[in-house]
Amino acid sequence: MENQNLNLLDRALGLDGPSEPWPLSGRVVLIEDCVETSGSFVLHQLVKRSLSPTSSNVIIFVAFANPFSHYDRILRKLGCNLVTQRDNKRFIFFDMLMLRCPDVDEGKSSEGGLVLLYEKILKTICGLPGDKKDYVTIMIDDISLVEVAANGGSDYVLDFLHYCHALTSEFDCSLITLNHEDIYSSMERPTLILQMEYLADILIKAEPLSTGLATDVHGQLTVLNKGTSHRLGRSGNKIHNFHYKVKENTVEYFYPGSRV
Amino acid sequence: MADTTCRTLRDGGLEGEHAPALTIKDSKASPFGFDVFNYVLTQLSNYILAGKSQSRGLVVVAYSRSPSFYVDLLKRRGIDIASSHDWIHILDCYTDPLGWKNRLIDKDISQEASSLSSFCQDVRNLDKLYSLIIEQGKGLIGQGKDRFSIAIDSVSEMVRHASISSVAGILSNLRSHGICMIYLFSKALFLLYNLVFLHCSMAADQVSSIFWLLHSDLHEIKFTSVLEYLSSMVASVEPFNQAAFGQRVDLENLSMLEQNFRKGKFHVRFKRRNGRVRVMCEEILVELAGIKFTPVLSEDEIINQRLLPKRYGFVQQVQFNLQLSEEERNERAKVVLPFEHQGNGKPIQIYDGRRSLGENKEEALVSTGKLQPDEDSGKGQIIYFRDSDDEMPDSDEDPDDDLDI
Numbered sequence: 288m289e290n291q292n293l294n295l296l297d298r299a300l301g302l303d304g305p306s307e308p309w310p311l312s313g314r315v316v317l318i319e320d321c322v323e324t325s326g327s328f329v330l331h332q333l334v335k336r337s338l339s340p341t342s343s344n345v346i347i348f349v350a351f352a353n354p355f356s357h358y359d360r361i362l363r364k365l366g367c368n369l370v371t372q373r374d375n376k377r378f379i380f381f382d383m384l385m386l387r388c389p390d391v392d393e394g395k396s397s398e399g400g401l402v403l404l405y406e407k408i409l410k411t412i413c414g415l416p417g418d419k420k421d422y423v424t425i426m427i428d429d430i431s432l433v434e435v436a437a438n439g440g441s442d443y444v445l446d447f448l449h450y451c452h453a454l455t456s457e458f459d460c461s462l463i464t465l466n467h468e469d470i471y472s473s474m475e476r477p478t479l480i481l482q483m484e485y486l487a488d489i490l491i492k493a494e495p496l497s498t499g500l501a502t503d504v505h506g507q508l509t510v511l512n513k514g515t516s517h518r519l520g521r522s523g524n525k526i527h528n529f530h531y532k533v534k535e536n537t538v539e540y541f542y543p544g545s546r547v
Numbered sequence: 548m549a550d551t552t553c554r555t556l557r558d559g560g561l562e563g564e565h566a567p568a569l570t571i572k573d574s575k576a577s578p579f580g581f582d583v584f585n586y587v588l589t590q591l592s593n594y595i596l597a598g599k600s601q602s603r604g605l606v607v608v609a610y611s612r613s614p615s616f617y618v619d620l621l622k623r624r625g626i627d628i629a630s631s632h633d634w635i636h637i638l639d640c641y642t643d644p645l646g647w648k649n650r651l652i653d654k655d656i657s658q659e660a661s662s663l664s665s666f667c668q669d670v671r672n673l674d675k676l677y678s679l680i681i682e683q684g685k686g687l688i689g690q691g692k693d694r695f696s697i698a699i700d701s702v703s704e705m706v707r708h709a710s711i712s713s714v715a716g717i718l719s720n721l722r723s724h725g726i727c728m729i730y731l732f733s734k735a736l737f738l739l740y741n742l743v744f745l746h747c748s749m750a751a752d753q754v755s756s757i758f759w760l761l762h763s764d765l766h767e768i769k770f771t772s773v774l775e776y777l778s779s780m781v782a783s784v785e786p787f788n789q790a791a792f793g794q795r796v797d798l799e800n801l802s803m804l805e806q807n808f809r810k811g812k813f814h815v816r817f818k819r820r821n822g823r824v825r826v827m828c829e830e831i832l833v834e835l836a837g838i839k840f841t842p843v844l845s846e847d848e849i850i851n852q853r854l855l856p857k858r859y860g861f862v863q864q865v866q867f868n869l870q871l872s873e874e875e876r877n878e879r880a881k882v883v884l885p886f887e888h889q890g891n892g893k894p895i896q897i898y899d900g901r902r903s904l905g906e907n908k909e910e911a912l913v914s915t916g917k918l919q920p921d922e923d924s925g926k927g928q929i930i931y932f933r934d935s936d937d938e939m940p941d942s943d944e945d946p947d948d949d950l951d952i
Contacts, residue, residue, distance in 0.1 A: 402647050409651065442707060446645060449704075453642050456613040478765055481575055482703075485762055497797035509796045511808065513578075514833065523835050524808045528801050 295540035296329070299510035299527035300489060302336060309337075309344060309422055311461040315452060317487035319480070321469040324506035326493035327352075328533050330428055330465055334358070335367045337424050338377060344422045346372075347411055349381045349404070351432035364536050379411055386436045401437060401447040408451070412458055423460035425451055430466040434479065441479040452486055468492070488513050496530070503546060504530045548827045549583070549840040552780055552815055553590040559601030559694060559755035564820075566694075566722040568778040569758035570702075572771065576786040577811040579831055581611075581700070582838045583784060584760045588617075588698055589624045591756075595634055595696070596626065602755035604687030604695035606680055607637045610704035614639050614664040624837075628663065636683045637664040644670040644708070670708045673717045680721065684753060694755035697721055701760035702774065715773050722757050722777070778818075784831065785812040809833055813840060882927040 320326030372378035471477035573580030
């Protein structure tokens with residue numbers, strides 16, 4: 288892997304090791320952001336990293352937030368052509384913008400739509416050629432909109448996430464999800480986000496600085512990398528904290544105080 | 548103390564009593580409950596394999612991890628269940644808890660159940676789950692008088708699919724033996740236990756011990772306390788630094804967060820038969836090889852330790868240097884003390900103050916001659932002449948006590 292391209296985020300995620308097997312396989316990554324600091328750039332970075340020529344990953348991208356053209360434009364700036372990747376069957380895009388689970392009133396339970404989505408994902412993975420099956424990354428953007436699609440039934444969302452989690456142990460694929468932390472901040476017991484945190488092996492938090500707004504720093508990332516007892520070996524619990532600045536074509540990561 | 552917990556589970560229950568039950572609870576701030584669960588599971592497996600425990604088999608109800616995870620876990624700890632698994636059975640509530648996958652089976656996606664694990668495809672039906680657990684447990688131990696243990700990971704998942712009362716009911720059924728006793732309950736719990744006893748007719752007399760995992764912050768306090776009432780031991784994992792949780796990360800609480808991520812406090816509450824409750828504390832260290840428990844000193848011991856520093860502890864607090872370095876200590880050992888070099892075969896020299904100048908000169912020469920090589924070797928020496936023969940070497944009597952003042 289080209290070491291000069293590795294940034295602090297890659298290191299925190301353990302991507303600095305050998306790219307085969309994919310360091311995130313079998314793991315669940317949760318990105319938590321808030322209104323002031325959007326964490327979607329982390330998702331874009333991970334798409335780019337997964338689709339890099341050195342890896343043989345296949346991404347199943349479940350988009351509830353934006354259409355394909357949105358991601359295509361951003362990734363193009365980052366130097367990755369999603370249209371080509373889609374044609375190569377390395378980027379499989381599920382447009383879920385219009386997904387509305389049937390209401391309970393209509394005689395069906397709200398989980399119906401999510402069961403179909405799970406079915407679709409499972410079929411896609413099973414339909415992949417044997418050598419690609421082991422390198423699947425499922426990305427969901429974002430969970431709060433899945434909840435909206437399920438008519439606010441967070442239990443259905445959790446069931447869906449559980450099934451996605453089961454896929455990670457069955458096919459050794461990785462699951463990367465994005466959620467907004469602050470929309471649950473007023474709840475006394477935000478079960479959905481708590482449960483997601485219990486499921487996650489790696490938690491990436493994008494937050495504003497505790498000292499307030501700054502022009503040169505857009506926010507800070509805290510990466511909690513839980514120790515894994517994966518068959519690839521065991522690593523200990525690690526925590527990383529650094530600042531970032533989102534630029535037009537790239538994101539800069541740096542340790543607090545290392546910029547003048 | 549974690550071992551005490553495991554031993555209690557190992558020893559099981561007496562005839563006609565509830566099986567010992569352990570609740571392992573954690574929270575988001577210190578999410579090591581699962582590590583503790585794995586630890587207890589491994590210990591109990593070791594006891595069962597060694598034939599030391601009351602139970603002869605173990606049923607793992609897997610809600611949040613796949614059966615292969617447990618096979619891997621036990622393999623890493625030196626227990627190979629892939630080859631011989633007549634003592635363990637995993638009830639798989641993880642792979643397809645709601646039967647979503649089952650609907651696709653006709654479309655080329657098959658599910659293989661092994662003799663090690665079996666699927667539960669409707670976790671909402673707790674009666675069925677209960678009979679599955681009992682059935683699998685009996686399958687392990689046969690028809691004899693042997694008993695088996697149950698591990699549930701986790702009750703938090705269980706309660707997501709069923710009501711609190713039915714979950715409490717099944718847990719109580721599993722550990723009870725079918726003899727109805729009169730209990731005194733608080734009013735809030737009364738209805739719940741009514742329900743429990745309705746189920747008692749099905750109760751199993753063959754459960755030796757049971758333990759389960761619970762993420763306490765996912766539930767109302769009511770549910771957590773119901774489970775605590777149901778268990779004879781409650782092991783709770785708490786964060787090492789309470790303050791660091793829930794704040795925005797900055798440099799100050801980052802180190803605290805880091806600490807919380809590596810260690811936690813471990814409290815166990817034992818409930819004895821006679822109603823005595825004992826609480827013990829330990830520290831948990833999460834390491835690469837698993838978790839480690841270290842004893843925590845009681846408050847008195849901590850205070851004593853602060854007031855009465857250990858060896859060198861006090862010296863370290865002083866600003867100036869009271870310690871000798873290793874080199875200095877060696878140098879000091881080389882110095883020959885005043886009386887040590889006299890009487891070792893060499894002529895004893897006594898200074899009487901009346902010697903002639905010449906003799907003194909000679910002595911001076913002798914002494915300088917002696918000193919010369921010593922300086923080269925870097926060795927210190929003290930030259931001393933006794934005042935007279937009267938003075939005994941190393942005499943400690945008061946030289947002035949013959950004075951008549």
